[in-house]
Amino acid sequence: MSEIQIHRAGEARSPSAEFAAGFGHKALGGLRFISPILIVLALWEFSSRAGLVNAVLLPPPSAIFRNMGRLFQSDTGFWNSPLVGHIEVSLMRLLAGYGMAAVLCTALGLLMGINRRVYAFFDPIVTVIMPIPSLAWVPIVILWLGMSNATIIFVVFLTAMFPIIYNSAAGVRSISKKHLWAAELMGASRQKIFFKVLLPGAMPYVITGHILAVSLAWRALVGAEMLAGAGLGLGYMIFDARTFMDTETVYAGIMVIAVLGLLIEKGVFRPLQRFTIERWGTVRAG
Amino acid sequence: MDMPNKKTKRDAAATAKVEALSVSKTFKRDGGEEVAAIGDISLSIAEGEFAAFIGPSGCGKSTLLYMVAGFEKPTGGKVRMNGHVIDRPRPDRGIVFQEYVLFPWLTVEGNIRFGIDLQKQPDADARVEHLIKLVGLRGFERAYPHTLSGGMQQRVAIARALAYDPELLLMDEPFGSLDAQTKRRMIKDFITVWEETKKTVIFVTHSVEEALLLADKVYLFSARPSRIKQVFSVDLPRPRDISEPSFIGIQRELLASLDEEVEKMMG
Numbered sequence: 155m156s157e158i159q160i161h162r163a164g165e166a167r168s169p170s171a172e173f174a175a176g177f178g179h180k181a182l183g184g185l186r187f188i189s190p191i192l193i194v195l196a197l198w199e200f201s202s203r204a205g206l207v208n209a210v211l212l213p214p215p216s217a218i219f220r221n222m223g224r225l226f227q228s229d230t231g232f233w234n235s236p237l238v239g240h241i242e243v244s245l246m247r248l249l250a251g252y253g254m255a256a257v258l259c260t261a262l263g264l265l266m267g268i269n270r271r272v273y274a275f276f277d278p279i280v281t282v283i284m285p286i287p288s289l290a291w292v293p294i295v296i297l298w299l300g301m302s303n304a305t306i307i308f309v310v311f312l313t314a315m316f317p318i319i320y321n322s323a324a325g326v327r328s329i330s331k332k333h334l335w336a337a338e339l340m341g342a343s344r345q346k347i348f349f350k351v352l353l354p355g356a357m358p359y360v361i362t363g364h365i366l367a368v369s370l371a372w373r374a375l376v377g378a379e380m381l382a383g384a385g386l387g388l389g390y391m392i393f394d395a396r397t398f399m400d401t402e403t404v405y406a407g408i409m410v411i412a413v414l415g416l417l418i419e420k421g422v423f424r425p426l427q428r429f430t431i432e433r434w435g436t437v438r439a440g
Numbered sequence: 441m442d443m444p445n446k447k448t449k450r451d452a453a454a455t456a457k458v459e460a461l462s463v464s465k466t467f468k469r470d471g472g473e474e475v476a477a478i479g480d481i482s483l484s485i486a487e488g489e490f491a492a493f494i495g496p497s498g499c500g501k502s503t504l505l506y507m508v509a510g511f512e513k514p515t516g517g518k519v520r521m522n523g524h525v526i527d528r529p530r531p532d533r534g535i536v537f538q539e540y541v542l543f544p545w546l547t548v549e550g551n552i553r554f555g556i557d558l559q560k561q562p563d564a565d566a567r568v569e570h571l572i573k574l575v576g577l578r579g580f581e582r583a584y585p586h587t588l589s590g591g592m593q594q595r596v597a598i599a600r601a602l603a604y605d606p607e608l609l610l611m612d613e614p615f616g617s618l619d620a621q622t623k624r625r626m627i628k629d630f631i632t633v634w635e636e637t638k639k640t641v642i643f644v645t646h647s648v649e650e651a652l653l654l655a656d657k658v659y660l661f662s663a664r665p666s667r668i669k670q671v672f673s674v675d676l677p678r679p680r681d682i683s684e685p686s687f688i689g690i691q692r693e694l695l696a697s698l699d700e701e702v703e704k705m706m707g
């Protein structure tokens with residue numbers, strides 16, 4: 155009797171499982187993700203229009219989107235619009251700061267993982283500086299570099315540094331002695347061991363470090379731009395709009411920040427993860 | 441894999457494949473306290489021999505194997521291969537660990553090719569294909585290790601160690617973490633592989649049955665600090681039958697001698 159039931163359950167599941175396996179799975183997942191957001195937006199729209207909340211402090215989403223549409227327009231087209239300008243500046247700052255950290259700090263982290271002395275020197279320094287919120291650096295960096303692009307880029311760099319260093323070092327150190335022995339016995343030189351064992355072996359941690367770095371850097375960037383944006387960037391735009399009580403622009407900015415953050419994570423790092431560590435079965439928790 | 445065995449300048453018959461001469465090994469623990477793992481071991485393993493190391497846990501079997509690999513250095517004495525003192529790991533040896541130690545970022549084929557590619561050996565494709573067939577991995581060439589069972593992963597590790605045609609195969613409890621059924625199958629299949637390649641093998645195990653099913657000679661280690669207590673020659677044709685009286689006889693003798701050493705280790 156129970157056998158028949160199991161069989162039936164299997165039968166009932168298979169068509170939907172097949173559906174979910176293909177394109178349907180993605181569409182369904184997307185719908186599941188977007189529905190709660192739409193419900194909140196609808197409630198918000200209703201509360202704001204019905205006067206349940208102050209419409210200046212919480213303008214209806216429709217007004218925010220209309221305003222966002224305006225911010226994406228200019229006499230010389232979409233690409234010259236103010237919002238695109240701010241986005242461009244913010245992304246360039248992110249790329250510059252993160253890019254420098256990616257190159258320098260991955261190298262330093264790997265070196266720390268390889269060399270005990272380098273590790274012994276830098277580990278305490280990293281451990282002490284890492285927990286400092288990066289915005290705490292902004293005042294002093296403004297004194298060094300002024301209210302400029304350089305200040306923002308430097309703060310982004312500072313933020314991205316530590317997760318990259320820490321995880322790259324941990325990645326190398328996670329490789330077992332026996333993996334290195336096996337490679338050595340098969341005739342790998344030091345250089346080959348680095349490229350064929352240490353680098354791919356550390357990859358799961360390195361990728362985690364970079365994901366963390368970018369998501370923290372994106373947050374720090376917006377904060378730093380509020381304090382030292384020098385007239386440009388999404389953070390500056392929000393902060394500036396607030397002084398004019400232009401809350402529609404403030405919210406438009408926040409939404410753009412949310413969407414861009416999501417795109418960077420899901421659009422850049424997720425595929426990278428999928429093609430490397432998920433295939434290798436070496437995904438780390440968290 | 442039917443390449444002729446490379447002969448060194450010296451006569452292979454006169455020189456043992458692997459020799460340990462009064463080898464000792466003492467480890468310093470983190471606390472500064474010293475552990476004498478290997479007391480005084482001398483042994484000689486002939487070309488083409490299938491040697492098994494057996495002994496109580498912690499008596500230094502892996503340590504001696506790692507010294508033959510060139511991973512560790514003896515505290516005293518010498519370990520020689522083909523008459524030369526072993527100075528560092530070299531690809532004339534291959535190793536299989538209990539924990540497989542495959543490269544998770546490489547496919548089955550990528551793992552097996554690892555040594556061949558490093559040494560830029562010719563006919564890589566043909567050799568890899570042959571080995572995959574030999575160890576029974578056909579159809580899994582593109583699979584990543586984590587998708588395979590323990591037994592299959594160990595087949596990959598064995599193929600990887602044999603792929604670049606080393607003279608000596610070192611195995612550290614290779615079937616130790618497999619279930620009994622898989623283990624029996626692996627032993628049977630490995631005999632086939634070994635009979636084709638005819639490598640000299642050093643096989644560390646804690647299973648008397650495994651040692652006697654596989655080896656030409658079983659080297660019984662004493663309790664720590666270890667020496668070679670006894671060497672058992674197993675002159676039975678393979679595949680061996682565990683229910684045959686001659687097998688049972690030697691098994692009983694080996695087990696009794698091993699148990700004495702395990703008792704010493706316990707207290």
Ligand SMILES: Nc1ncnc2c1ncn2[C@@H]1O[C@H](COP(=O)(O)OP(=O)(O)O)[C@@H](O)[C@H]1O
Pocket residue numbers: 467468469475477495496497498499500501502503504
């Ligand atoms: N790297 C090491 N540092 C300190 N002690 C070690 C080290 N390697 C092995 N030992 C010790 O040496 C002894 C022999 O170890 P091992 O060769 O692994 O034994 P077996 O393989 O026979 O079980 C054990 O007591 C072990 O704790």
Ligand SMILES: [Mg+2]
Pocket residue numbers: 501502503612
């Ligand atoms: Mg051992």
